[in-house]
Amino acid sequence: MISTQRRHIMPTTTTASSAPQSTDGQGHPVFMQPCTAVKLSDNGDILFKMKANEDASVTVSIGNDHNSQITIPMQNLHNGIFEASFSGCTLTGPQKLVFRVNGQETLNPFAPLWFHANSLSNYIELPDPETDTLIAPRKDIPHGAVTHEFYYSRTYQEFMSSTVYTPPGFKNGKEYPVLYLFHEVAENKTAWTDASRMNYLLDNLIADGKCEPLIVVENDCTVMLDYHDRPDWFENYSQLEHFLIQDCVPFIEDKYHTKTGKWSRAIAGIGLGAVQAGYIGMRNTDIFGNIGLFTAFWISAAFHAEGKEDPFYTAAEYIGRHPEVIKVFFRSEGDLDIHFKGIEAENNLLSELGIDKIPGYLFKVYHQTHNWGSYRRSLRDFVPLLFHE
Amino acid sequence: MISTQRRHIMPTTTTASSAPQSTDGQGHPVFMQPCTAVKLSDNGDILFKMKANEDASVTVSIGNDHNSQITIPMQNLHNGIFEASFSGCTLTGPQKLVFRVNGQETLNPFAPLWFHANSLSNYIELPDPETDTLIAPRKDIPHGAVTHEFYYSRTYQEFMSSTVYTPPGFKNGKEYPVLYLFHEVAENKTAWTDASRMNYLLDNLIADGKCEPLIVVENDCTVMLDYHDRPDWFENYSQLEHFLIQDCVPFIEDKYHTKTGKWSRAIAGIGLGAVQAGYIGMRNTDIFGNIGLFTAFWISAAFHAEGKEDPFYTAAEYIGRHPEVIKVFFRSEGDLDIHFKGIEAENNLLSELGIDKIPGYLFKVYHQTHNWGSYRRSLRDFVPLLFHE
Known part of the structure; x- marks a missing residue:
């Protein structure tokens, strides 16, 4: 006969404030990394983040067609956390992102990753009303x-x-x-x-x-x-x-x-x-x-x-x-x-x-x-x- | 009654020369990217590769303990493909790799990735005789x-x-x-x-x-x-x-x-x-x-x-x-x-x-x-x- 262990009663409802980071902020449980570096705001603007040395020049380019990619400069807001906001994007669906630090392509470890064009690269999922x-x-x-x-x-x-x-x-x-x-x-x-x-x-x-x-x-x-x-x-x-x-x-x-x-x-x-x-x-x-x-x-x-x-x-x-x-x-x-x-x-x-x-x-x-x-x-x-x- | 389709007889043995890249070169089928940028040679040397702009300065650091990481300069051998070889490494098991281009940490898209120290980063699996x-x-x-x-x-x-x-x-x-x-x-x-x-x-x-x-x-x-x-x-x-x-x-x-x-x-x-x-x-x-x-x-x-x-x-x-x-x-x-x-x-x-x-x-x-x-x-x-x- 095994005696039952006394323990504090656990709450039956809990707040959702402290869930371990398990999604990319768009509801897609990604396989490896939390994706806090790209975000769609409610008004449709795209928000980007990237960490680099404070004196660096940082940009992000968006678009699967590299002939028509749009490049957005990012600003060092504090301690080398660079940010940018982009309004009026007309692209839809998954689109490639290229982060560059001082002109060098780099991967953002906190943005979604796919294997595309023979390499691992970043991307963002943009609204597509027909398939969202x-x-x-x-x-x-x-x-x-x-x-x-x-x-x-x-x-x-x-x-x-x-x-x-x-x-x-x-x-x-x-x-x-x-x-x-x-x-x-x-x-x-x-x-x-x-x-x-x-x-x-x-x-x-x-x-x-x-x-x-x-x-x-x-x-x-x-x-x-x-x-x-x-x-x-x-x-x-x-x-x-x-x-x-x-x-x-x-x-x-x-x-x-x-x-x-x-x-x-x-x-x-x-x-x-x-x-x-x-x-x-x-x-x-x-x-x-x-x-x-x-x-x-x-x-x-x-x-x-x-x-x-x-x-x-x-x-x-x-x-x-x-x-x-x-x-x-x-x-x-x-x-x-x-x-x-x-x-x-x-x-x-x-x-x-x-x-x-x-x-x-x-x-x-x-x-x-x-x-x-x-x-x-x-x-x-x-x-x-x-x-x- | 379905008639059987005539087709060329396929070879019963084939060469292994053209398998799609599906492993990291160490026998571990990785989940996302082929891992051709780090390699253990037969004599135990570690070989590294990294692509960057031709005029860049590129290094790779190895070791999970960032106080005792070893940093190795990489050489531009041709067209911005930087390489390095490292002999006599005494570390064992999975060890963190940090690739830096002009002093900026970056991810190598062709080296193994893990989620470690709250971020996606590169690593290499080194020999450990007891568990290999x-x-x-x-x-x-x-x-x-x-x-x-x-x-x-x-x-x-x-x-x-x-x-x-x-x-x-x-x-x-x-x-x-x-x-x-x-x-x-x-x-x-x-x-x-x-x-x-x-x-x-x-x-x-x-x-x-x-x-x-x-x-x-x-x-x-x-x-x-x-x-x-x-x-x-x-x-x-x-x-x-x-x-x-x-x-x-x-x-x-x-x-x-x-x-x-x-x-x-x-x-x-x-x-x-x-x-x-x-x-x-x-x-x-x-x-x-x-x-x-x-x-x-x-x-x-x-x-x-x-x-x-x-x-x-x-x-x-x-x-x-x-x-x-x-x-x-x-x-x-x-x-x-x-x-x-x-x-x-x-x-x-x-x-x-x-x-x-x-x-x-x-x-x-x-x-x-x-x-x-x-x-x-x-x-x-x-x-x-x-x-x-």
Whole structure:
């Protein structure tokens, strides 16, 4: 018989004044650092902070397009804490920040970080009325989780790490379908959760009954070679295909007890990641029954115009003759995307091959640049199409 | 009937030359950035890289103790890629790196990052013969996973994020015991996985049959107030206790279908985290049956010497009279730790109260400073004691 310990009664309500710093001030529980150095004020101004030596010259630049970044000087208000306020910003969604001290680029340890343009860098999430509600964590619903899995890859002969979203209330006993989601060139497996807040977007769609609960798997997919080096490029696509199908899919399906079979698998990506997802998905329609190509200029059109045979065309031509092998074939593009002008040739090619006759074919155009604004809208419109029995 | 797609046969063996960058070059798949800027060469030299403007002056300093950091000048070898090599380093384990450009501290975006001393900073993992094998991911065994959970806390009235280690082959159907593990002051919930490589340490102990498979949960536990402000300090311990018991434990036990009951729960921490774990664990012996206080100078001894009543003493005194309420009571300290001199008074107090008579009582001394060397050894020696039926 264990006696019960006497202790002071703890209060049943407490103030929220002293929660350990666990969010970025915008409701997004970040993974590593508190983010107190960037803040949106109620009137829409952006407030920046940065610590440097007192005599330093400090600036912050904002914008994903480095040709049109806006640079704001920061003032040493006290003891080397530099501050700046910026009004009237018209940018939307996640935007890169570059802090410079005496002209040297530096990372701000208290601003959000993403892996972007082949390097860790700072960014800020700016209002986008069309998607703000969609990516905000809600207090009234349960939330999914983000897991880092480590496993040895026989294909690459080294350890690989996959980032796995599991839906709210995930139970390993229940079987879920799986989306394999590829990042854009020069990003990595953390992009869809860190910068895009995909986890909240899916939590919200699932809570509202707009998509089936699903597992999403991200990998590091950019082969770290010059991607204009075409022969290597294709060679490495083949290696990525081998890794995904031989190493990753079996690992995920075993560990997470997922649904199996092509109709319970989807493959999608952004930009170069869409080209990779298209290459693998279209060549393996016995494994993947659903394909999403987000904001991608489908390079095969260019190949085809030159009269060359290429694996994309071969695969697309096969699907055109067998439209029943794909249930959902989703494409999207931003009309302000630098690749938008290539879309017409691609549309013509797909039409010639009959791919636009697939019942689950959908092509969406967003009034967006090549940016997270397009990517999020693409995911929002793609996942509701998937995995209906 | 779905026809099978013709495609080129993929090679069954591939070269490993073009794996996407997914590790830090030391076998640790990091969560966000590739870590090519620090490297240990075969002869033990440390190689550093850092990009800066060509005319900059660049240095790197190494060492967790900022009074004895070693500073190494870096040379611009080409196009602003600065390099340095350092021979004969006698430091061991994870050590802080500070890169400076023209005297300004900066983060290196391609070196490992941890949250340390209340800020994101760079570090390097240096050889420690006693633990190197223990923290190295092995190719011949399955690996655990690290999950970020998000949930709304009624105690703090905001979202909290917990980091959850699940053991190799984790299946939600099977029931595991749980260790709630607290970080040191000025660190956060990522410390035990990012810097300490706890996940590999546990993978290896489990694979070798040295500890029971278990789940480990980390939270952000440092209340962001001056911790010399004693009244607030205790007030916030109470809030942390309320969060852990009312919000976190029920969430984890429901979502992960864990074993329940005090003998399947342990609570432990480092330094201030040990004081927090001790405060909560010793006051709630009906909830936690196992306690680990790693490298902590147990402040209650000082209280007691001043003749003051305090919650630590009250709880310890209760346990002394009811030693059957705790199965494992583990303490550790480094003999080079600045707090080591306080240990004797604490040992005397625990002896007076009879706590050292608990059958599962163990006090370990390591030849270490207050550092990850001690923390890892403490975890290595603590977890094998836990959760035997």
